[in-house]
Amino acid sequence: MGKRFYIVTFGCQMNVNDSDWLSRALLARDWREASGEDDADLVVLNTCSVREKPEQKVHSALGRLGTLFRDRPEAFAAVGGCVAQQLGPELLRRYPFVRLVFGTDGIAETPNALEQVAREPHLQLQLLDFLKAYPEREDAWDGPAAEHEDSPGPAQCFVNIMQGCDNFCAYCIVPYTRGRQKSRHPEAVLRECRRQIARGVRDITLLGQNVNSYGQDPGGAGMGFAELLHAVAALPGLERLRFTTSHPKDIAPEVVRAFGELPNLCPHLHLPLQSGSDAVLRRMGRKYDTARYLGIVRDLQEARPDIVLGTDIIVGFPGETDEDFEQTLEMMRTVRFESSFSFKYSDRPGVAAVNMKPKVGSDVAGQRLARLQELQNEITSEALKSRVGALETVLFDGPSKVQSPGAVHWRGRDAAGRVVNVPFASSQIPSDLAGKMMPVRIMEAKKHSLIGEKAGEPW
Numbered sequence: 001m002g003k004r005f006y007i008v009t010f011g012c013q014m015n016v017n018d019s020d021w022l023s024r025a026l027l028a029r030d031w032r033e034a035s036g037e038d039d040a041d042l043v044v045l046n047t048c049s050v051r052e053k054p055e056q057k058v059h060s061a062l063g064r065l066g067t068l069f070r071d072r073p074e075a076f077a078a079v080g081g082c083v084a085q086q087l088g089p090e091l092l093r094r095y096p097f098v099r100l101v102f103g104t105d106g107i108a109e110t111p112n113a114l115e116q117v118a119r120e121p122h123l124q125l126q127l128l129d130f131l132k133a134y135p136e137r138e139d140a141w142d143g144p145a146a147e148h149e150d151s152p153g154p155a156q157c158f159v160n161i162m163q164g165c166d167n168f169c170a171y172c173i174v175p176y177t178r179g180r181q182k183s184r185h186p187e188a189v190l191r192e193c194r195r196q197i198a199r200g201v202r203d204i205t206l207l208g209q210n211v212n213s214y215g216q217d218p219g220g221a222g223m224g225f226a227e228l229l230h231a232v233a234a235l236p237g238l239e240r241l242r243f244t245t246s247h248p249k250d251i252a253p254e255v256v257r258a259f260g261e262l263p264n265l266c267p268h269l270h271l272p273l274q275s276g277s278d279a280v281l282r283r284m285g286r287k288y289d290t291a292r293y294l295g296i297v298r299d300l301q302e303a304r305p306d307i308v309l310g311t312d313i314i315v316g317f318p319g320e321t322d323e324d325f326e327q328t329l330e331m332m333r334t335v336r337f338e339s340s341f342s343f344k345y346s347d348r349p350g351v352a353a354v355n356m357k358p359k360v361g362s363d364v365a366g367q368r369l370a371r372l373q374e375l376q377n378e379i380t381s382e383a384l385k386s387r388v389g390a391l392e393t394v395l396f397d398g399p400s401k402v403q404s405p406g407a408v409h410w411r412g413r414d415a416a417g418r419v420v421n422v423p424f425a426s427s428q429i430p431s432d433l434a435g436k437m438m439p440v441r442i443m444e445a446k447k448h449s450l451i452g453e454k455a456g457e458p459w
């Protein structure tokens, strides 16, 4: 009977994708997935250190495991992801039950390393070297799927196209924890996309820290991002194509044009702005200004008038004045992002901004964050309300998280990636909708999602 594992994932979509692959690789080795930390022989923490808080969460999780494992000496933990890359050996010293630390380039070797430490009770291993080329992994997608809350639905998946980043934005720890940019060979990307489509996937998101600079290193074998987009979009059976994360300094005109040329390239783009102040953008080392950003937005809307934009914003970057912050709010009112991830700046070890002064007080940053999120909620609510009455094609991925008596709600996404929930009276529940694309009339807007009803044929 195989050992039982449980994976806890913190942070970005790349971590979620890594955890998903690691689960499948362990299941393919006859490990079994535990229902929680309490009944696991191995707990894997796949970690994030993009801000102070996530790093603290790792230490509190390890503290909890230390107590849990006190009466179970055979149980052990492994720590992966960005905190492992950042603190690796210190974690092995500080937490003896941590028997493996693996960085983001070490994940491909992790299943074998876990098998080894499981066989040799006192062994501790580390996989922290940065590699020159993208570390291809064994193909574990045909194994049984792992039951993860945040795993994509059966018809959607994320395909890594690169690892690491060369930009060294002044606040960002990623180049130190994920290493330099390594593009994945285009043939390997296409092969995985074909396999996913053969498995029934209809919606693929190409994943990387800065996908727009794909191929600007030897790994891309001379293929640029626009070319890769066209090659993936041309794969038979692919209904929806997306990509994340983009960088305004690298988004090429041919990528913008692709939104008008590729029918299955979805009308949604996540384009981190970070700040609406040119002075702050300069200090962040973002290498674009607000005029350039607005120019890209204009070109995108010309290429694809129904395009929906999302973004990332940092408030409280060192030296940010009230006026800088007002400029950020002004950019949000101008661009009208339908969604945004927004955070208070926090010092990260080794990044350039650590030495930048003056620091913005946590209270001031907190007030700015609250104002920004209030504005975002207004813009989001308005945008979602404007969808009421629209006819959308929804790709269903499973039962909704929220159900109500006497009805069954199914959840899916429209082409722009908005969540749409459709209630069915218990007498009318259709057979398995997962992976199906159906016409839906939008009836109501909620805070972050839409309610629809089935419309027309085919149903």
Ligand code: SF4
Residues within 6 Å of the ligand: 165, 166, 167, 168, 169, 172, 173, 174, 175, 209, 210, 247
């Ligand atoms: S582009 Fe900048 S913010 Fe994004 S991962 Fe790279 S260094 Fe970090």
